[in-house]
Amino acid sequence: MRNAFRKGKRFITGASCAAMLSVMSAQAVAQPIKNIVLVHGAFADGSSWAAVTERLQNMGYHVSAVQNPLTSLDDDVAATERVLARQHCDVLLVGHSWGGAVISQAGNNSHVRGLVYLSALAPATGESVTDLLARLNAPMSGLTPDAQGLVWLDDASQFQQVMANDISTRNVQALAAVSQPIALTAFQGKITHAAWENKPSWYLLTENDHALLPVVQEKIARQIHATVYSVNSSHLSMVSQPDAVAKFIDTAAKSFK
Template identity: 40%
Template sequence: MTNLRTLLLSGSVALGTMMSLPGMAAAEVHNIVLVHGGNVDGSTWRGVYDRLIAQDYDVTITQLPMTSVEDDVAAVQRSLDVQDGPVLLVGHSYGGVVITEAGIDPDVKGLVYVTAFQPDIGESGGDLLASAGSDFTADKLSITDDGFLLVDDDAFLALAGNGLSEEDALFVARSQAWANAENLAHKVTSAAWQDKPSWMTVATEDLLISPELQRRMAERAGSTVIEIGNGHMLPMTSPDEVAEVIAQAAEAVN
C-alpha cells in the first residue's frame, strides 16, 4: 500500500514533544473507546487511560463479556451509543477483531490496533495466527466442557508476559477471565478499516501475535504503522508510547 507509513517511537522524548503541540487537547475527536484483549479485562488500559485523560480526552473502557464475538461487539456498541460526538475506537489483541466489526458505526472516525488482530471479511483471529505459524496453540490452553478457555500460566508468561515483571505477568495470568473458545474461530462479517483510517502499533518483541503478521495486516489495510520495542501487553508495558499513538490518531482524523 502506498499510504503505509512506519514510525519509530522514542519514549519520553517523543511523548514530551507531542504533549507540547498546541491545540492537542482541543481536537474535534475527543471521545476515545478502548477495548481490551482476550482473557483479560479493562484494567490493562489503566496506564493509557491516565495519560489520555491528562490530555483532556474523554475515555471509555468497554468490558467485554467474551461469551461470543457478537456479544463483545454489542458491548462496544453500547459504549459508542453513549458518546457525545465522534469517536476513535482502539483495540488490543483480540479486541482488534471486535473493533473491526464495531467500527462500522458512523460515529467512529478512525481505528487504532494495538498489537492486535486486523482481520479482513471472512477471516478469524485463528486463521491469522495459523497463517504466521504462531506458538499460541491449543496445547497452551485449558478448555472447559462448555467451551471456555484460559491460557495456561506458563504459556501466558512465555507468550504474553514478556516486558512485564514476573509478578505482574503472573497476576494477569491468574486473574484471567474465561473466554469462549469459538471467539478465535469467528469470521468477521465487516471490516471498518476498509473505509476508515487506521493505525497499528507493532510490538516488535511480541511472541503471541508475531510482528510479521502485524505488519502484514497493517500493510494490507493501508494503516499507519508505529513500531514499539516491547512484548504483547503494550498497554501495560508501554503506556506512554501507546497513549501517544492514540492521541496522534485522534488529532489526525479531524
C-alpha cells in the same frame, strides 16, 4: 519517552473528517476527536488499560474501556456497541489483540472515525480470526479449551512467557489473577463487514511479542493499509509501555484536526 515508539511506513496519507452543515453552505468543518473507546483482548479485562486511560485523561480525552464477555465475537461487538452508544460525538476506537477483531466489526458504527490496532488481529470481510491466521501461515496452536469450551491463561508463569515477557513477575501475578478466559468458538466468528476497508487505521507493532509475532503483525498492518508505528514491547504494550501507547493514540486522534 525518548525513542518509545518509532513511526514506520505510512500506508494511508490523510484521514476522513466528519462534517457538519452550515446554515449558509455545505462546507465541511473538521472536528477534533475527544472520545477514545478502548477494547481489550483475550485473557484480559478493561483494567489492562488503566495506565493508558490515566494518561489519555490527563491529555483531555474522554475515555471509556469496554468490558468484553469474551464469549463470542457477536457478544463482544454488542458490548462495544453499548459503550459507543453512550458517546456524544465522534470516537477513535482502539483494540488490542483479539479486540482488533471486535473493532473491525464494531467500527462500522457511524460515530467511529478511525481505528487503532495494538498488536491486534484484523480479519477481512467474511473472515474469522482462525481464517485470518491460517491465511497468514500462522495457525492458532496450544489453545486447549476446558469442559465449557473456554481457553484460560491464568497461570502466571505461562502468562508472563506469552503475554508479558517485559513485565515484572509481581505485576504479572496481578494480571494473571484477573485474566479472563475466552470461548474457543469466538475465534470462528466471521466479520460481516470490516470497518478498516473504509475507515483510516493505525497499527502499533510490538517488536518483542511472543503472542502475535511481529512478522504476522506487519502482514496485518499492510493488509489494512494502516499507518504503522513500532515499539519495543511484549504483547501487553499498554501495561509495559503506557506512555508510548498513549502518545500513539494521541497522535492518531490529532490527525483528524
